[in-house]
Amino acid sequence: MRPSVARRIESLQIQIVLFNNDVEAVRRAARATAAACRVAQQRTSLATAIVTFGDCSSTPVLGGSDWPALEAELVAAGIADARSTFFDANLGSAGGSNRLAADALTDAILVLNPDVFPGPSSIARLVEALNDSTVGIAEGRQIPLEHPKSFDLTTGDTSWASGACMMVRTSAFSAVGGFDEEFFFLHGDDVDLSWRVRLNGGRVVHVPSAAFFHSKVPDGGGRPTTSFHERYYQALSKLLLARRYDAPLVLRRYLAAFAAGDPPQQQALGVYRRMEAEGDLPPPLPDGRRVAQFVGSEYAVHRF
């Protein structure tokens, strides 16, 4: 099923899910976002930008006078509307994003991590990419630790887009039911969304000229450091994606690897087995193999 003829992107909702973030860091990132929106409004079809925060923390990140001050700053910087919702529950990145997107009336949604700073021209470049009606998702390039997945140098097409900085056409997002918050709490939700958008006929493109600074600490090998929870959710999402996208050989390989793996992987394996016993696994998607890529332990061929 192909997406309907798409209009140019004239309105954008930028949505950020918070979880125990430093308020000053959130403010700085928000200022950079507002500046990038201003540039996009000057250079592209974008006319209206809305910024909305969803807070999954146990106590509000933008509490007291923090939110009114930030709201005033964003509006003064040209943001048409700024909102903040305290969920009073940890919905995860997928659940939080879905909740914010449910109210979106804009042409596109920009999903941003709270520790991501758009470059001044980056939102404009994603809007330009999304103005191609065949594109369902346009992804920015993260710096300084760039994601190694490959992309077509002529078209920008790539296997999946990162939820740290992805701009999705709202119609494409709604057509596939948004992120799958039932199965993907923290990781893999972006891969799953990307593949379902592609199954539905939308392209996923990487826009290397759209830089987004993502605050990550490199380890000795130049890769981002990950916590126990991140590795757990990464492992669980690998199992669930292999299951959903009908990759039994890949699934078998993961199950064997995680049985002998580190504690987060073993924990993820235990949870998967429990879900299997209770019949709670996602059913395989028809035609899932058409879009899914399982290359080693990754979801795309990597350049490095």
Place this chain on the structure above:
Amino acid sequence: MKDAEQEPRTPGGGFPVGGEGAMSTRGIDSARPALSVIVRTRGDRLLSLEEALLCLCAQSRHDFETILVVHTESAARFDGVERLVDSFDDRFRARLRTVQHASGGRSAPLNAGLELSRGDYVVFLDDDDLVTSDWVETFVEAAAIHPGRALRAACLLARVRRVRVGEIAAPFHRVSGPARVYAEDFDFLQHLTDNQTPICSFAVPRYAISELGLRFRDDLPVLEDWHMLIRVAQACGMVDTHRITSIYQYWDDDGGSQEVGRANWARAREAVALDLDLAPLHLPPGSASRIASLQQRALAAERVLNSTTWRVLGPVRRVLDSVKSVGRRARARWRRRKVGPLRRFRAWWRRRRSARF
């Protein structure tokens, strides 16, 4: 000069000279920023400059100033840089000064930035390098613990190329992951032969600039940072923070300083060596025994090189060198090709393997 026994030892880190006045003067003028960041650009690659400035915009600490020196005679290029700066948010712009510097060689913009800088420490960022969000924080925290010392953070190297995706140029296309190639610890003797500290990974204390008058040599076409580093390490001592805070982007397709040419690199290296020979060299503790050991190894190597066996096997070595050289050139040519049949096959095979669910 302080008694050597009282001076804190920094292993391999250079031996500081100067008395009490050599220590940090912070606290005398608390209005000074903790750090001055000098960004050097010719204004001809605005996309990559945007990314370098974005890294500064995202820093975890704000007690630094940015001096953006545009090394160009062209008013159009300077205007382009100013328009880029205007696209950043107000608060970042308030801590940034953009200046045009039309004359001089490669080091001229750095020296111009030094003249304008006010920070307790000075760091440098080229318009094609990237830093992490704790780059400033790392140097500021280290300065508080080791006032007056030169500071060094760890740097990774990534190979990049220019690329266009459709009609749009991307500033960088990373072809290798950031890797740890530079020495983990600063070794002064090693640095006399080989620079292991990219310009974005060391910080210079204020007094080295204001009181010792250290500046970059403007006649060097390259290696100006190495020359400065040696003198700063000698004068102030060097402390390693061991935190990875920057990525030096090495142009795989002869961009950046690689475009200077082999002959200029060799001349620059000679010029640096000659300059260091003009004055006594202050070496860190432990250097005497290391030099003695190196001397013994050099003598042993010389005996091998003068031996009959070595001379007799000369033709064999020359043949092997030719073979290796041919192989190196072939690999370099292969790397430069956009797509080769073998690469296409390998990419197809990876896709095929990934399809085997």
